[in-house]
Structures are given as C-alpha cells and as structure tokens.
Amino acid sequence: MTRFTAATALPVVSLLASQAAAWGNLGHETVGYVASNFVSAKTKQWAQDILGDDSEDYLGAVATWADSFKYTDEGEFSSGLHYIDAEDDPPNSCNVDFDRDCPEDGCVVSAIANYTSRVQDTSLDSEQTSQALKFIVHFIGDIHQPLHDEAAEIGGNTINVTFDGEETNLHSYAQSWAANLTGSIKNGKYSTASKKWLANIDIDDAQAGAMIMASDANSHVCSTVMPDGVEGIEGDELYPEYYNKSIGVIEMMIAKAGYRLAAWLDMIATGETKLTRTFDATSSPAPPLRWRTRLSSTMARAVS
Ligand SMILES: *[C@@H]1O[C@H](CO)[C@@H](O)[C@H](O)[C@H]1NC(C)=O
Numbered sequence: 001m002t003r004f005t006a007a008t009a010l011p012v013v014s015l016l017a018s019q020a021a022a023w024g025n026l027g028h029e030t031v032g033y034v035a036s037n038f039v040s041a042k043t044k045q046w047a048q049d050i051l052g053d054d055s056e057d058y059l060g061a062v063a064t065w066a067d068s069f070k071y072t073d074e075g076e077f078s079s080g081l082h083y084i085d086a087e088d089d090p091p092n093s094c095n096v097d098f099d100r101d102c103p104e105d106g107c108v109v110s111a112i113a114n115y116t117s118r119v120q121d122t123s124l125d126s127e128q129t130s131q132a133l134k135f136i137v138h139f140i141g142d143i144h145q146p147l148h149d150e151a152a153e154i155g156g157n158t159i160n161v162t163f164d165g166e167e168t169n170l171h172s173y174a175q176s177w178a179a180n181l182t183g184s185i186k187n188g189k190y191s192t193a194s195k196k197w198l199a200n201i202d203i204d205d206a207q208a209g210a211m212i213m214a215s216d217a218n219s220h221v222c223s224t225v226m227p228d229g230v231e232g233i234e235g236d237e238l239y240p241e242y243y244n245k246s247i248g249v250i251e252m253m254i255a256k257a258g259y260r261l262a263a264w265l266d267m268i269a270t271g272e273t274k275l276t277r278t279f280d281a282t283s284s285p286a287p288p289l290r291w292r293t294r295l296s297s298t299m300a301r302a303v304s
C-alpha cells in the first residue's frame with residue numbers, strides 16, 4: 001500500500017474519526033491561518049488585542065481551544081454547540097432546518113450567533129470577550145465540516161473506519177496548507193468560485209448567515225461524504241477511493257471556512273469587509289428566527 005504522508009492523510013481522518021479529533025486540529029488551525037491571511041489590518045489589531053497575542057499565530061493558535069474547553073467543568077455546557085444534527089435522509093435528501101434541528105440548548109448555528117453578539121458586548125469582561133472570539137474562530141470551522149451538519153450516525157462519529165496515516169507536526173503543516181489555499185483563493189483554482197462564497201452572509205442576521213454555511217456543508221453529505229449512505233463507508237479502508245473522492249471537497253470547505261471567517265471578523269470589527277460580497281435575492285431565504293443578533297453601529301465603531 002502506498003504510504004501517504006500524514007499531512008495529506010489527516011483531513012480524512014479528521015472528518016471521520018472520533019469526536020475529539022473531529023475536523024482535527026489541522027483543519028481548525030488551517031482555517032485560522034487562512035482567515036488571518038484575509039482579514040483587514042484593523043480586524044487583525046482588534047483580534048490581537050482581544051486575544052492578547054500580537055504574533056501572526058493569533059487565530060491559528062486559538063482555533064482548537066473550544067475542543068479542549070468542552071472537556072472542562074466550566075466548558076461542559078458547550079459540548080453540544082459544535083454541530084447541528086440535521087434530521088435529514090442522506091443520501092436521498094440533505095437539508096438543515098433550524099427549528100427542526102437546533103435544540104433549545106443550542107447548536108453550532110445559534111452558538112455562532114450568540115458569540116457574534118457577545119464579542120461585541122462591551123459589558124462583558126475581557127475573559128468572556130476573548131472566549132466569544134475563540135468560539136467564533138472554532139465554530140466557523142466546525143460548521144463547514146459536513147459531518148457536523150448531519151445526524152446520521154451521530155455526526156459520523158461512530159462510523160468505523162481505518163486509515164493509513166500517522167500523526168505529524170500539525171501546526172507547521174496548517175500554516176503551509178493555509179498558504180497554499182490562500183493562493184488558490186487569490187489567483188488559483190478557487191479565484192472564481194470564492195467570489196460567491198460570501199453571498200448573503202451578513203452578521204446583521206448572524207443566525208441566517210450561519211444557516212447558509214451549515215446548509216452548504218450539509219449538502220456535501222449527500223453528494224460526497226455518504227453518497228451510498230452510512231453503509232457505503234462503514235468499515236472501509238478510506239484510502240485511496242474514498243479519500244480521492246472527498247479530499248477536494250474537504251479542502252474547499254477549509255478554504256471557504258477561512259475566507260468566511262475573515263469576512264465575519266471584518267464585519268464584527270469594522271462593520272464592513274473588503275472581500276467580495278454579493279447578495280442574491282433568490283437564494284437561501286432566511287430561516288425562521290428563534291432569536292437574532294444585531295450589530296450596533298456605535299459598537300462597531302467603538303471596536304474598530
Ligand atoms: C451564550 O453564551 C453564553 C456564554 O457562553 C451562555 O452562557 C449562554 O447560555 C449563551 N446563550 C445562548 C442563547 O446560547
């Protein structure tokens with residue numbers, strides 16, 4: 001069997017392995033680094049101030065915090081906020097419905113809205129503000145993982161798979177992978193597609209914006225992740241067929257998550273983003289709102 005380098009192998013492990021490894025440190029850190037390559041200078045300063053980190057790693061370094069926090073007594077409440085369990089029917093039909101799928105205790109969609117509101121709430125102390133930002137960085141990664149938007153087999157966590165890979169230095173790999181994805185967005189294979197990645201995404205209705213991301217990721221469950229249902233991948237060796245079929249989507253979702261995170265943080269920190277944003281009246285109507293967050297323009301100015 002071909003020995004794949006751990007670096008290329010990890011995204012698939014992340015996608016299908018245990019909850020603890022879900023989407024993986026590599027995926028989350030890469031999303032953080034991609035975002036830091038696209039945020040405006042003001043946004044960078046704003047985020048570095050909140051996180052108390054003026055290094056270039058300020059987003060990558062906090063991208064996995066929420067996956068550790070959920071195992072602490074203080075953070076236990078947040079373990080259900082990493083996903084939304086879509087009660088759809090893959091591979092026949094894939095869809096996310098906020099009222100059907102997000103429980104009263106919250107899900108990744110309501111959490112993104114909550115922490116988008118909280119990071120702008122000047123009445124919170126610096127610890128709470130910093131936690132809100134770290135949650136946003138992490139959850140915008142999680143929501144782009146197709147299996148975090150799917151209930152089948154508990155978000156894919158119990159699907160048994162093996163993979164021919166091994167651990168490696170995730171941190172430095174995340175940076176170089178992010179550099180590659182950044183190039184692909186700026187003037188590579190995603191340069192045309194990425195012009196539409198921010199369509200209709202706005203923090204003024206953070207829940208609707210997060211639903212666009214969740215629906216987007218969930219649509220790949222039917223087309224790529226489980227085209228033959230759970231039985232299609234249960235117990236299989238993932239390399240090379242499944243890996244080859246899904247790596248393109250996984251990579252695109254990581255690039256998308258990073259790009260969308262950058263725009264999201266820009267909008268919070270400065271009320272606008274210079275990244276291309278289009279509005280298309282015909283697509284993705286906003287779901288019924290249980291609650292929504294509003295950006296106060298005064299607040300936006302105060303933090304910019
Ligand atoms: C928002 O986040 C705070 C802090 O983590 C949490 O206590 C609160 O329950 C959340 N609210 C909602 C509506 O999710």
Ligand SMILES: *[C@@H]1O[C@H](CO)[C@@H](O)[C@H](O)[C@H]1NC(C)=O
Nearest residue numbers: 153158159160161230234235
């Ligand atoms: C995966 O393996 C575990 C342990 O052997 C087993 O309990 C579980 O039912 C399996 N999952 C599926 C979907 O078959």
Ligand SMILES: *[C@@H]1O[C@H](CO)[C@@H](O)[C@H](O)[C@H]1NC(C)=O
Nearest residue numbers: 179180181182183184187188
């Ligand atoms: C990213 O990596 C791929 C595979 O190694 C390569 O084909 C592509 O040209 C790289 N893109 C950029 C923008 O560096």
Ligand SMILES: *[C@@H]1O[C@H](CO)[C@@H](O)[C@H](O)[C@H]1NC(C)=O
Nearest residue numbers: 002239240241242243244245
């Ligand atoms: C999977 O991808 C690898 C690496 O690009 C390639 O060498 C291999 O032939 C592919 N296998 C299949 C079955 O497509």
Ligand SMILES: [Zn+2]
Nearest residue numbers: 066067082142
């Ligand atoms: Zn997570």
